[in-house]
Amino acid sequence: MENLSKFCTCKDLKCPFHPTNHNKGCSLCIAKNLKEGEIPSCFFNKVGNASEMESYYYEDFAKLVLKNKREE
Numbered sequence: 224m225e226n227l228s229k230f231c232t233c234k235d236l237k238c239p240f241h242p243t244n245h246n247k248g249c250s251l252c253i254a255k256n257l258k259e260g261e262i263p264s265c266f267f268n269k270v271g272n273a274s275e276m277e278s279y280y281y282e283d284f285a286k287l288v289l290k291n292k293r294e295e
Contacts, residue, residue: 232268 231249233241240252249263256263262284267273271287 230265232265232273233263234274235264 231242233252235241236243238244238252240255242248242252245251252263256279260281261279262281264273264276264279266284267276267279267287270284271291273279276283276287
Protein backbone atom coordinates (compact mmCIF):
# COMPACT_ATOMS: atom_id res chain seq x y z
CA MET A 224 0.00 0.00 0.00
CA GLU A 225 3.02 2.30 -0.16
CA ASN A 226 1.90 3.72 -3.52
CA LEU A 227 -1.50 4.74 -2.16
CA SER A 228 -2.08 8.49 -1.98
CA LYS A 229 -3.34 9.78 1.35
CA PHE A 230 -6.51 10.99 -0.38
CA CYS A 231 -7.19 7.83 -2.41
CA THR A 232 -10.59 6.34 -1.57
CA CYS A 233 -10.69 3.71 -4.32
CA LYS A 234 -11.57 0.27 -3.01
CA ASP A 235 -11.07 -1.62 -6.28
CA LEU A 236 -7.71 -3.16 -5.39
CA LYS A 237 -7.97 -5.62 -8.30
CA CYS A 238 -7.94 -2.79 -10.86
CA PRO A 239 -4.60 -2.73 -12.71
CA PHE A 240 -4.67 1.09 -12.54
CA HIS A 241 -5.04 1.20 -8.74
CA PRO A 242 -1.98 2.95 -7.22
CA THR A 243 -1.12 -0.12 -5.14
CA ASN A 244 -0.57 -2.17 -8.32
CA HIS A 245 2.22 -0.05 -9.85
CA ASN A 246 4.58 2.82 -9.01
CA LYS A 247 2.95 5.62 -11.04
CA GLY A 248 0.49 6.95 -8.46
CA CYS A 249 -2.86 8.11 -9.79
CA SER A 250 -1.59 8.89 -13.30
CA LEU A 251 -2.67 5.61 -14.93
CA CYS A 252 -6.16 5.78 -13.43
CA ILE A 253 -6.66 9.39 -14.48
CA ALA A 254 -5.37 8.72 -18.00
CA LYS A 255 -7.72 5.74 -18.39
CA ASN A 256 -10.69 7.75 -17.15
CA LEU A 257 -9.95 10.72 -19.40
CA LYS A 258 -9.71 8.40 -22.40
CA GLU A 259 -13.07 6.79 -21.55
CA GLY A 260 -14.86 10.08 -20.72
CA GLU A 261 -15.20 9.10 -17.09
CA ILE A 262 -14.23 10.47 -13.68
CA PRO A 263 -12.22 8.38 -11.17
CA SER A 264 -14.28 6.78 -8.40
CA CYS A 265 -12.39 8.76 -5.74
CA PHE A 266 -14.31 11.87 -6.89
CA PHE A 267 -17.61 10.01 -6.50
CA ASN A 268 -16.57 8.78 -3.04
CA LYS A 269 -15.90 12.36 -1.97
CA VAL A 270 -19.48 13.49 -2.67
CA GLY A 271 -21.43 10.28 -2.11
CA ASN A 272 -21.41 6.52 -2.13
CA ALA A 273 -19.68 5.37 -5.31
CA SER A 274 -20.76 1.77 -4.71
CA GLU A 275 -24.27 2.81 -5.79
CA MET A 276 -23.01 3.97 -9.18
CA GLU A 277 -23.57 1.91 -12.31
CA SER A 278 -21.15 4.03 -14.37
CA TYR A 279 -18.67 6.82 -13.80
CA TYR A 280 -19.38 9.22 -16.68
CA TYR A 281 -19.32 13.00 -16.24
CA GLU A 282 -23.12 13.05 -16.31
CA ASP A 283 -23.32 10.48 -13.51
CA PHE A 284 -21.00 12.59 -11.37
CA ALA A 285 -23.10 15.71 -11.98
CA LYS A 286 -26.27 13.82 -11.00
CA LEU A 287 -24.64 12.55 -7.79
CA VAL A 288 -23.45 16.05 -6.85
CA LEU A 289 -26.92 17.52 -7.42
CA LYS A 290 -28.62 14.66 -5.55
CA ASN A 291 -26.38 15.11 -2.52
CA LYS A 292 -26.81 18.89 -2.60
CA ARG A 293 -30.60 18.49 -2.39
CA GLU A 294 -30.26 16.09 0.55
CA GLU A 295 -28.18 18.54 2.63
